[in-house]
Amino acid sequence: MDTEGGVTDRAAARLSAMEIAQLRASFSSITHGSHGPSHLAQLFYAALFSEHPQYRALFPISLEEPARKFTRALEFVVDNLEEPGPMTELLAQLGRDHRKYGITAGHYEAAGSALIAAVRSALSHVLWTPTLDSAWSGLVSLLLTTMRDAADADDLPAAWTATVVGHERRLDDLAIVRLESDQPIPFHAGQYLSVQIPQRPRQWRYLSVAIPPNPYGQIEFHVRRVSGGWVSPAIVNETRVGDRWQLASPLGGLEVDRDNGLDVLMIGSGSGIAPLRAQVMEMAQHGNNPRVHMFVGGRYPRDLYDIEALWELSLSNPWLTVVPVSEEDENPWWHTTPDPEPPPGMHRRLHGRLGRVVAEFGSWADRQVQISGSPSMIKTTVYSLRHGGTPPELIQHDPLV
Ligand SMILES: Cc1cc2nc3c(=O)[nH]c(=O)nc-3n(C[C@H](O)[C@H](O)[C@H](O)COP(=O)(O)OP(=O)(O)OC[C@H]3O[C@@H](n4cnc5c(N)ncnc54)[C@H](O)[C@@H]3O)c2cc1C
Incomplete structure (x- = not known):
């Protein structure tokens, strides 16, 4: 069987430089037009549901969130047509993920026709030239082929x-x-x-x-x-x-590389500690581990809601160092539960913006780094680390959408 990457590479390669340029220009004119960035998504849903009213039941009542995701995904693909790797990964993931909706070949065909109809409607003020037509048909075929192939190749249950x-x-x-x-x-x-x-x-x-x-x-x-x-x-x-x-x-691909010889820096904020916590709990089941420095942050001390479990893990696993950080030194007045005291030997809570506090410790240039939290926390922490000298290729985080 052909690999997903192979299919996408060839599909992307079928788009000429001229077609890619026209795709970008026309897409940009739609998303930056007076109707707002989600205009194409709205036209797409309108075209899809007018042809297939029964598909409306597959979507939530509010189409705001699906429209936002649709626009971001299309934007990412259009921006990355010359570099198929990340684009293929995104489309393959979307294809596998869409299996939970019970999507079949018929749905893909209907979506392709609706997308072309939406683009033609959004660009009704410009001349629909043969190059524009082949560019958008090529893009739609690339999207659908990659998603469908990845979905077909996945043998796990859909849910x-x-x-x-x-x-x-x-x-x-x-x-x-x-x-x-x-x-x-x-x-x-x-x-x-x-x-x-x-x-x-x-x-x-x-x-x-x-x-x-x-x-x-x-x-x-x-x-x-x-x-x-x-x-x-x-x-x-x-x-x-x-x-x-x-x-x-x-x-998601957050994972400690046990073969690269690098120690680990983990930075988690709020409920963003979840994937980091799962990994250190798993590491605790192994005899031999790289050293892990884990910074746990939140706005108030109360937001370090799981710190006691992490201290306990650190006490029995000397490779794990846990450093609590909060932006504010005091809890809000209505939070009356006292903060837990760190056991002997554990770091006391530091004060400041998480990314800045971590960067003040040094460049972390010799660590594999994982960051987890809200999109804004991830962006500011990546910025602080890179500014402090951490090589970007060592930094991992989940997608920001
Ligand atoms: C890879 C990944 C992993 C995630 N893991 C977790 C997790 O373990 N625990 C968890 O609680 N959440 C997690 N989230 C976030 C979660 O998926 C939802 O986005 C979040 O719970 C909000 O959903 P909602 O339906 O309540 O808000 P929505 O109805 O989707 O959004 C309402 C409004 O709030 C804004 N908004 C959405 N999320 C946030 C946010 N975090 N901060 C500020 N504004 C926001 C939206 O832009 C929108 O304007 C994760 C997200 C991603 C992408």
């Missing part, structure tokens, strides 16, 4: 069902949810899963697993309530023991 067995409201706005899946899910420590909860049908969100996999199918998520969000408030406020969740597509 798994898991039962909530514990819901702990660790903070007012953060819950730890424990589940048991009907069958073990083949993820590795550091990965995230796509999750759908019964309170919010068809609204899938990514959550990082906070413990390593085990044969009993036990899963733990740490979920922060995003104010105004659709799904996270329902997980924190409404989830109950016994709820049945759908979990799909283990994704």
